[in-house]
Amino acid sequence: MKLRNKYGIPSNAVITIAGTVGVGKSTMTNALANALHFRTSFEKVDSNPYLDKFYADFERWSFHLQVYFLAERFKEQKRIFEYGGGFIQDRSIYEDTGIFAKMHYEKGTMSKVDYETYTSLFEAMVMTPYFPHPDLLIYLEGSLDDILSRINERGRPMEQQTPVDYWKEMHKRYEDWINSFNACPVLRININDYDIMDDESSVEPIVERISDFIHHTRLLKK
Numbered sequence: 001m002k003l004r005n006k007y008g009i010p011s012n013a014v015i016t017i018a019g020t021v022g023v024g025k026s027t028m029t030n031a032l033a034n035a036l037h038f039r040t041s042f043e044k045v046d047s048n049p050y051l052d053k054f055y056a057d058f059e060r061w062s063f064h065l066q067v068y069f070l071a072e073r074f075k076e077q078k079r080i081f082e083y084g085g086g087f088i089q090d091r092s093i094y095e096d097t098g099i100f101a102k103m104h105y106e107k108g109t110m111s112k113v114d115y116e117t118y119t120s121l122f123e124a125m126v127m128t129p130y131f132p133h134p135d136l137l138i139y140l141e142g143s144l145d146d147i148l149s150r151i152n153e154r155g156r157p158m159e160q161q162t163p164v165d166y167w168k169e170m171h172k173r174y175e176d177w178i179n180s181f182n183a184c185p186v187l188r189i190n191i192n193d194y195d196i197m198d199d200e201s202s203v204e205p206i207v208e209r210i211s212d213f214i215h216h217t218r219l220l221k222k
């Protein structure tokens with residue numbers, strides 16, 4: 001029996017996976033999409049025309065990269081809407097502004113005027129009643145050491161060449177961000193509490209938690 005039926009997950013649900021770089025979002029996106037027979041929405045990394053340049057020179061490319069990600073995520077949002085849901089999404093649009101753009105502005109690698117332009121574009125596109133929020137945001141959390149090991153193990157050169165302080169700053173910001181995030185319901189999962197790489201069946205307890213969560217929050221909405 002499909003796990004989706006067993007746990008009564010609505011076929012139109014939209015679940016977004018959030019968390020810092022390297023924490024395991026893409027891996028979780030694939031595992032959940034396979035288990036639930038949902039479609040996936042991934043962010044563009046290999047074909048991203050700005051990412052390498054951005055890591056080589058934050059100041060020069062941070063605005064370009066944010067605008068690129070915003071456009072890509074918005075197109076994905078439209079695709080999800082057109083299919084009528086049933087998606088697992090790798091990273092939420094909220095992290096672009098709440099983590100990345102804010103961090104680069106506050107660290108001085110994005111100018112004030114660029115940040116304001118970006119923020120007003122984000123608000124015009126996202127903070128409207130027409131933008132559907134996900135049914136659930138799964139927040140993956142883990143220790144900085146575990147995450148640094150995963151970044152190294154994955155081996156994207158531009159991330160490995162980035163100073164550890166960058167990932168440390170991001171890790172701290174993620175914790176602060178999730179503690180005040182309220183755009184949609186949040187399910188927090190510690191990366192030490194599952195092992196989907198070695199044991200595919202360990203996704204089932206996660207599906208069960210998702211089911212409890214979605215049913216609870218849908219009941220509250222009624």
Ligand SMILES: Nc1ncnc2c1ncn2[C@@H]1O[C@H](COP(=O)(O)OP(=O)(O)O)[C@@H](O)[C@H]1O
Pocket residue numbers: 019020021022023024025026027028150151153154194195196197
């Ligand atoms: N549950 C897990 N257990 C062990 N390693 C994992 C797990 N999830 C992801 N990884 C490894 O961590 C690295 C980063 O995972 P990835 O899913 O690409 O992270 P993200 O999408 O959050 O950047 C990859 O090398 C991946 O194989």
Ligand SMILES: Nc1ncnc2c1ncn2[C@H]1C[C@H](O)[C@@H](COP(=O)(O)O)O1
Pocket residue numbers: 019020021022025026043045051065066069091095096097100101159
């Ligand atoms: N909005 C963003 N600003 C800067 N960098 C970003 C943004 N969104 C993603 N990224 C970077 C971080 C990683 O190097 C890659 C992919 O992210 P991952 O968490 O590994 O899926 O893009």
